[in-house]
Amino acid sequence: MNLLLVEDDELYAASLAEELRQIGHAVTIAPTGPDALIAVERDAFDAIVLDCMLPHLGGSGVALRLRERGKRMPILMLSALERSAEKIAGLTAGADDYVVKPTPAAEIDARLKALIRARGWSEPGADTLRAGDIVVNPAHVRAWRGERSLDLARLEFRLLVELVRHKGSVLTRAMLIENVWGYEFEPGGNIVDAQVRMLRRKLTAAGEGDPIVTRRGVGYMLLDD
Incomplete structure (x- = not known):
């Protein structure tokens, strides 16, 4: 799949992106919410892995703007803390799933594929x-x-x-x-x-x-x- 990873922690983003690439994904990293919105307009992503706590525009705000713009790709949110309020805000804004960092790349891969199957789409990675x-x-x-x-x-x-x-x-x-x-x-x-x-x-x-x-x-x- 062609993934957009939205994460402001540079070391964590680089590590997770490399693990996802080893699985077979193409990964673009966006460090802020505004960067993510620009990236989505420039490229066609199959799914987005989105951190909750971002500078300038939080993860829930990014998810909400993407849905308002008609973007339908699955959004998997990441958070360093397991807080019900954050989960509710993210899911209400338009995210499809939520995991707590650090989550293994293999689990993120499996969750994204499950989200795609649930929508009745074929997995982009299959082709x-x-x-x-x-x-x-x-x-x-x-x-x-x-x-x-x-x-x-x-x-x-x-x-x-x-x-x-x-x-x-x-x-x-x-x-x-x-x-x-x-x-x-x-x-x-x-x-x-x-x-x-x-x-x-x-x-x-x-x-x-x-x-x-x-x-x-x-x-x-x-x-x-």
């Missing part, structure tokens, strides 16, 4: 493909490198999906032409090379290193590390 720090969701037409969402054109996205599906294997230009463009022959103009160059620029801008390896005279391979 997620991964290669190294690159994550793609073909069903939702979304892609990330690390924490950064990738803004890809249609053919760039289809090319990335094909490379991720066959990570660690060399795909010839003919294979890419057939699977991405749908041609049974290779048109002129080196369209594969041009599309790979554009995709490569966006991937390197979003993370460290170039994950696409060129096999001269043969094709391309996406690294899986």
Whole structure:
């Protein structure tokens, strides 16, 4: 899943985000309520893990504003204290569940999946493909490198999906032409090379290193590390 973690404790946020990534999620961290509201407008998140006590705008206020804006993704609230008043405020504002910190990442993962099942949605993670720090969701037409969402054109996205599906294997230009463009022959103009160059620029801008390896005279391979 593509998760938004709203937490002002920098060390705790970094630790929890890393554990969630190891499970297979893409995680964006927002340290304040206003930052969270901005992030939700910029990206499409499958669920939000939201701390109750935040600077500038508390967790209940964030949940309320999200629901007022028509955002329907599950919201799981975190709190350092088990107070009934906080639980009631958060759930009344629009949160779906509530846990006390520190909660293991595996439990947070299980709770979020249960919330999604309860709504009758399919789990986004079920259709997620991964290669190294690159994550793609073909069903939702979304892609990330690390924490950064990738803004890809249609053919760039289809090319990335094909490379991720066959990570660690060399795909010839003919294979890419057939699977991405749908041609049974290779048109002129080196369209594969041009599309790979554009995709490569966006991937390197979003993370460290170039994950696409060129096999001269043969094709391309996406690294899986």
